[in-house]
Amino acid sequence: MQPDLGDLNAFLTVARAGGFRDASRVMGVSASGLSEAVRRLEARLGLRLLHRTTRSVVPTEAGARLIERLGPAIAEVETALEVVNSFRDRPAGTLRLNVPISAARLVLPTIVPGFLAAYPDIRLEITAEDRFVDVIAAGCDAGIRYEERLEQDMIAVPIGPRTQRFAAAASPTYLKRRGCPQHPRDLLDHDCLRGRFSGGAVHPWEFERDGEVINIDTSGPLIVQLGAGSDLLVDAAIAGSGVVYHFEDWLRPHLASGALMPILEPWWPRFSGPFLYYPGRRLVPEPLRAFIDYVKLERAG
Template identity: 60%
Template structure:
């Protein structure tokens, strides 16, 4: 009996409560004949009469009274569960799970997240920051943040954060005094460079550009890390040359702890994107976040 149609059980409950086919039909917005058909099917499947009906009245049988007493609370829970889905379909509510690179979590995502959550207090935002570049959908995330070269196919991409960024190369004054100032990117091959490697094992290639000329090297040096904090501390301590996002090096450059190298060769690249799968029924929390990003972009385009 586990395959009884829920609609037939709901029809029986409505008729038994209203004690009238017509009243139940009005409340359900259906015809009285359709409710009668549902009740007939249910009684045939169960092999027991549930309602006594005459031209004047409808009353539950003993079996019908017992079924109604047990069925009504269960159907109420089903209705509540289905009603709760409105939070995810119509209202911006629920949990939004994002997978983002650590650089996004450090440079711009906190400010964006705070402004978004103030507008939508019923949304819970879960951010996982890592540099493994996993399949975000397979891992159960609603969306991810990536730079364009890492955005998967068949995904929708929406700009988020700064639209242009720079990689800057720098070293401490003590290091440059001892080893000299590089004049061309190829000179870096003769220097000790502080390398960044992701947890996936992928190491960063240093890329440079000037006047249409490009140059790329795989740096070598005594230190390799996946932690920008370690890399920055090592550069300030004079261990070698560092190359990273300009925003990360700016405090050291401003304080004089670091000196820019090959600044006219600094490479620029396009900013990150929020990306997600194209789907007909987008979760309300994700839709709200996408609309929020688009609106912020219109109000104050990011450089």
């Protein structure tokens, strides 16, 4: 007997959530029902797919191999089902996006409310994280990333500002105590509040002016993981702990209020804005097509 699609989806959700309780909240069904679905699937396959303890649920080797193939397959099934939305008066269904925390903070707030108002039958699910993932294997329809992190087989649509800058800033009390850097190399003598990427590398501080690019190997009293810890970096800078280097848009409210003062502004480097990306090898689900059209319309307007 072939495994039931519902059981396969239950297994995939439990594995991704790392437990039956969290998966039950995602799917809106009981944890006991999910447990029974996974047991039923394991019985039909004759294999254990999940190691279960009182603290965690971890895929076995067989389970991990099944997840690798199952994620894209179920995504294709969901896409096929979404095709019927073209026969409705307006698109409906679920749109799942995987985005960096910076996009959730700086890009989507100006887009999401209007989109939800325009398409009340679409439910938007957003996962904000800074690690680079395979959006299809993660069960998402599309993602937002910057140009240097886009894969070649993806279709990319501009979203949000097309040019952004990194900015350096510090509080007035810090600058009064330590002085204001006049050149990027002066930062070598300052307390710099740094961020670390999810992969472990510390975010480089790069400055550019009139074609000259300078990378500064800064040091200081605080390192946080970028994204989730970025507000702590800013709060520490406001409190006078040192110099912060982050998205200008992230720092702008504090620059406007005077809580932070700009440093080395003529050296702030520019970079291209983010893209909404999705695979070109599959049918575009109606909720995603509606979102793409909405983003394009917003940019045209």
